[in-house]
Amino acid sequence: MEQPTGNGNNQQQQQQPPIPKAPPRQNGRPSISTGPALVIPNSPSPPLQPSNGGSKSTEPTTSPAAAAAAASASATPTPSIHNPNAHLPPPYNLPPVGQQPPPPPQSGERKRIVRKVIKAPEKAERVLYCLTLRNPIRRLSGDSNDTNQILEKIEYFFLVVFTLECFMKIIAYGFFSHQNGYLRSAWNLLDFIIVVIGLISSVLQQISTESIDVKALRAFRVLRPLRLVSGVPSLQVVLNSIIKAMVPLLHIALLVIFVIVIYAVIGLELFVGRMHRTCYHNFTGEQMEDPSPCGGEFTCEEMYVCREPFEGPNAGITNFDNFGLAMLTVFQCVTNINDSVGNSWPWIYFISLIILGSFFVMNLVLGVLSGEFSKEREKAKARGDFHKLREKQQIEEDLRGYLDWITQAEDIEPDDKKQMQKESVLKKQLGRINRRMRRVCRKICKSQALYWAVIVLVFLNTLTLASEHYGQQKWLDDFQEAANLIFVTLFLFEMLLKMYSLGFQGYFVSLFNRFDCFVVISSILEAVLTYTNLMPPLGVSVLRCVRLLRIFKVTKYWTSLRNLVASLINSMRAIASLLLLLFLFIVIFALLGMQVFGGKFNFPDKEKPQANFDSFYQSLLTVFQILTGEDWNEVMYDGINAFGGVSKPGILACVYFIILFICGNYILLNVFLAIAVDNLADADSLSPIEKEDEEEEEVTMITKSKEELEKKDVED
Numbered sequence: 031m032e033q034p035t036g037n038g039n040n041q042q043q044q045q046q047p048p049i050p051k052a053p054p055r056q057n058g059r060p061s062i063s064t065g066p067a068l069v070i071p072n073s074p075s076p077p078l079q080p081s082n083g084g085s086k087s088t089e090p091t092t093s094p095a096a097a098a099a100a101a102s103a104s105a106t107p108t109p110s111i112h113n114p115n116a117h118l119p120p121p122y123n124l125p126p127v128g129q130q131p132p133p134p135p136q137s138g139e140r141k142r143i144v145r146k147v148i149k150a151p152e153k154a155e156r157v158l159y160c161l162t163l164r165n166p167i168r169r170l171s172g173d174s175n176d177t178n179q180i181l182e183k184i185e186y187f188f189l190v191v192f193t194l195e196c197f198m199k200i201i202a203y204g205f206f207s208h209q210n211g212y213l214r215s216a217w218n219l220l221d222f223i224i225v226v227i228g229l230i231s232s233v234l235q236q237i238s239t240e241s242i243d244v245k246a247l248r249a250f251r252v253l254r255p256l257r258l259v260s261g262v263p264s265l266q267v268v269l270n271s272i273i274k275a276m277v278p279l280l281h282i283a284l285l286v287i288f289v290i291v292i293y294a295v296i297g298l299e300l301f302v303g304r305m306h307r308t309c310y311h312n313f314t315g316e317q318m319e320d321p322s323p324c325g326g327e328f329t330c331e332e333m334y335v336c337r338e339p340f341e342g343p344n345a346g347i348t349n350f351d352n353f354g355l356a357m358l359t360v361f362q363c364v365t366n367i368n369d370s371v372g373n374s375w376p377w378i379y380f381i382s383l384i385i386l387g388s389f390f391v392m393n394l395v396l397g398v399l400s401g402e403f404s405k406e407r408e409k410a411k412a413r414g415d416f417h418k419l420r421e422k423q424q425i426e427e428d429l430r431g432y433l434d435w436i437t438q439a440e441d442i443e444p445d446d447k448k449q450m451q452k453e454s455v456l457k458k459q460l461g462r463i464n465r466r467m468r469r470v471c472r473k474i475c476k477s478q479a480l481y482w483a484v485i486v487l488v489f490l491n492t493l494t495l496a497s498e499h500y501g502q503q504k505w506l507d508d509f510q511e512a513a514n515l516i517f518v519t520l521f522l523f524e525m526l527l528k529m530y531s532l533g534f535q536g537y538f539v540s541l542f543n544r545f546d547c548f549v550v551i552s553s554i555l556e557a558v559l560t561y562t563n564l565m566p567p568l569g570v571s572v573l574r575c576v577r578l579l580r581i582f583k584v585t586k587y588w589t590s591l592r593n594l595v596a597s598l599i600n601s602m603r604a605i606a607s608l609l610l611l612l613f614l615f616i617v618i619f620a621l622l623g624m625q626v627f628g629g630k631f632n633f634p635d636k637e638k639p640q641a642n643f644d645s646f647y648q649s650l651l652t653v654f655q656i657l658t659g660e661d662w663n664e665v666m667y668d669g670i671n672a673f674g675g676v677s678k679p680g681i682l683a684c685v686y687f688i689i690l691f692i693c694g695n696y697i698l699l700n701v702f703l704a705i706a707v708d709n710l711a712d713a714d715s716l717s718p719i720e721k722e723d724e725e726e727e728e729v730t731m732i733t734k735s736k737e738e739l740e741k742k743d744v745e746d
Contacts, residue, residue, distance in 0.1 A: 471531035
């Protein structure tokens with residue numbers, strides 16, 4: 031296309047962007063250009079300007095209709111996609127065939143606003159999830175309490191908040207059909223189920239009578255804390271590793287079920303109906319105070335006779351009368367609960383069950399978890415994550431080495447004789463004495479004499495701490511205090527000696543030196559507070575526990591123990607994430623136990639057991655007791671009896687305790703061992719303490735070479 035010429039037009043072109051020209055008319059209609067596409071920016075196109083009168087223009091005169099069309103086009107925003115016909119007047123400005131017009135900008139803008147609203151209050155959302163714990167935490171013995179009624183009303187507020195959040199996410203991401211749809215995320219699916227169940231339970235609670243109990247539906251509210259996992263990446267790593275191990279763990283579970291079924295069937299054949307006889311008094315006809323099955327070698331005392339009826343041990347829960355109770359009894363035996371008495375032939379059955387089920391099959395869980403963590407480590411190596419970690423550690427180690435070299439630079443005598451002449455004689459002599467003294471101190475720190483001296487001091491300090499006992503004489507108290515001051519002084523002297531020889535910055539390069547400095551400063555603080563009485567005795571006793579940390583000084587000189595400590599330190603991040611996940615697991619099951627068993631452990635024939643679910647704190651302790659395996663079956667018996675015992679559906683309460691024990695004791699607690707085993711297997715490559723020792727040895731070699739150079743200079 032021809033461009034207008036002339037000075038006026040040139041100045042106008044410099045002041046405003048080029049104006050697209052309308053195509054020439056053919057037979058009264060504008061022709062569609064097939065030339066190169068004109069890129070239109072995302073801004074309103076300028077209106078057509080008439081040509082300057084001072085120059086000739088090849089542009090045709092713009093018609094009023096075209097000007098109106100251009101004005102209307104400039105009023106509407108230009109679509110973001112490329113349209114080669116956008117400069118044409120309607121109806122010729124449509125996109126070519128096959129190219130769809132852009133969606134209305136209002137819909138995308140609305141979704142963007144909703145997404146910003148959803149993503150902005152993530153921290154506030156987590157706070158709301160934590161606040162929802164207040165409802166079950168403060169729940170008292172009964173649902174009719176006034177405080178519980180108020181908390182139930184507050185629960186409606188949280189339900190409205192979570193419902194609005196769910197609705198806004200569906201608007202922003204779509205429900206299911208979109209690739210990033212709301213229900214395509216597992217966490218969103220869990221959230222959606224909890225919200226729907228909460229709405230259903232609230233509606234049923236308003237319209238239902240006493241014949242309908244919605245407490246089971248309300249129990250799903252305890253799953254809300256699981257949403258916190260999606261906001262903590264370290265928790266996601268641990269949880270994903272456990273989820274990936276579910277497939278091999280399922281195979282182990284099938285093997286365990288197979289063993290339990292086999293032994294349950296054998297128990298049915300051997301012990302069916304054998305546990306319903308106990309000792310009765312001959313005259314009164316009353317049972318013994320602590321009834322137990324009798325028969326065979328278990329005879330009754332004098333004035334007692336063995337006869338029926340007897341419901342069985344543990345209120346009839348522990349027996350082999352049917353297949354279900356037989357499986358429950360066998361599972362209790364596999365968990366090593368209680369022990370057996372007597373020397374009759376059934377010991378073969380129970381001992382073989384313990385060896386095969388407890389010592390062999392159950393320990394396969396640890397092997398599976400350890401194998402899965404090893405696979406994850408190998409995958410990390412293949413992705414290069416492990417190499418990046420080693421490169422980062424190598425860079426840090428090189429920096430520490432360079433820092434040590436810099437601290438040694440002052441040992442080199444200046445070669446410039448003119449500069450030496452300018453310095454004063456006193457300053458030169460003092461500098462030379464200082465360098466020689468630091469070399470001597472460095473030799474002392476590396477000597478075997480100091481090595482064995484520290485070992486002996488740590489051993490004597492341990493003996494002094496172990497000699498303390500209740501009711502000891504005053505001379506022993508005075509001796510222990512004097513010995514503590516001596517040990518503090520000696521360890522302080524060792525720390526100052528290393529600081530002087532390595533330099534202040536060089537001393538704190540080593541992690542062990544930092545730990546040693548912390549122990550020494552804490553010991554000095556404890557001694558000062560003891561003699562000045564500025565702290566109560568309890569606080570001083572806590573500070574005295576820091577003395578026990580001195581024994582870890584041995585780890586620097588014991589290679590195998592040093593590797594063990596290094597592997598433990600490197601696994602602390604994973605262990606911390608697992609501890610948080612374990613705490614979340616305990617909280618969820620504690621809340622679920624409060625929903626199901628809260629206020630139920632009230633029995634007329636005995637006192638309320640200490641392990642109950644009446645309050646949140648007591649529920650936490652009870653769940654933790656079950657995880658440790660300490661009398662967990664006794665808590666299960668109380669839970670079954672709280673709902674009517676074996677003869678009624680109360681036997682289904684055992685499902686809660688079995689799931690809690692398996693998931694907590696056999697899976698989560700075994701993950702600790704899996705992490706430790708995985709880090710021990712890789713302790714050689716992840717031991718920064720050994721690298722620091724090698725760097726210190728290199729510094730020593732450099733120092734020796736410098737000393738040889740100085741001797742040559744002196745001889746010269």
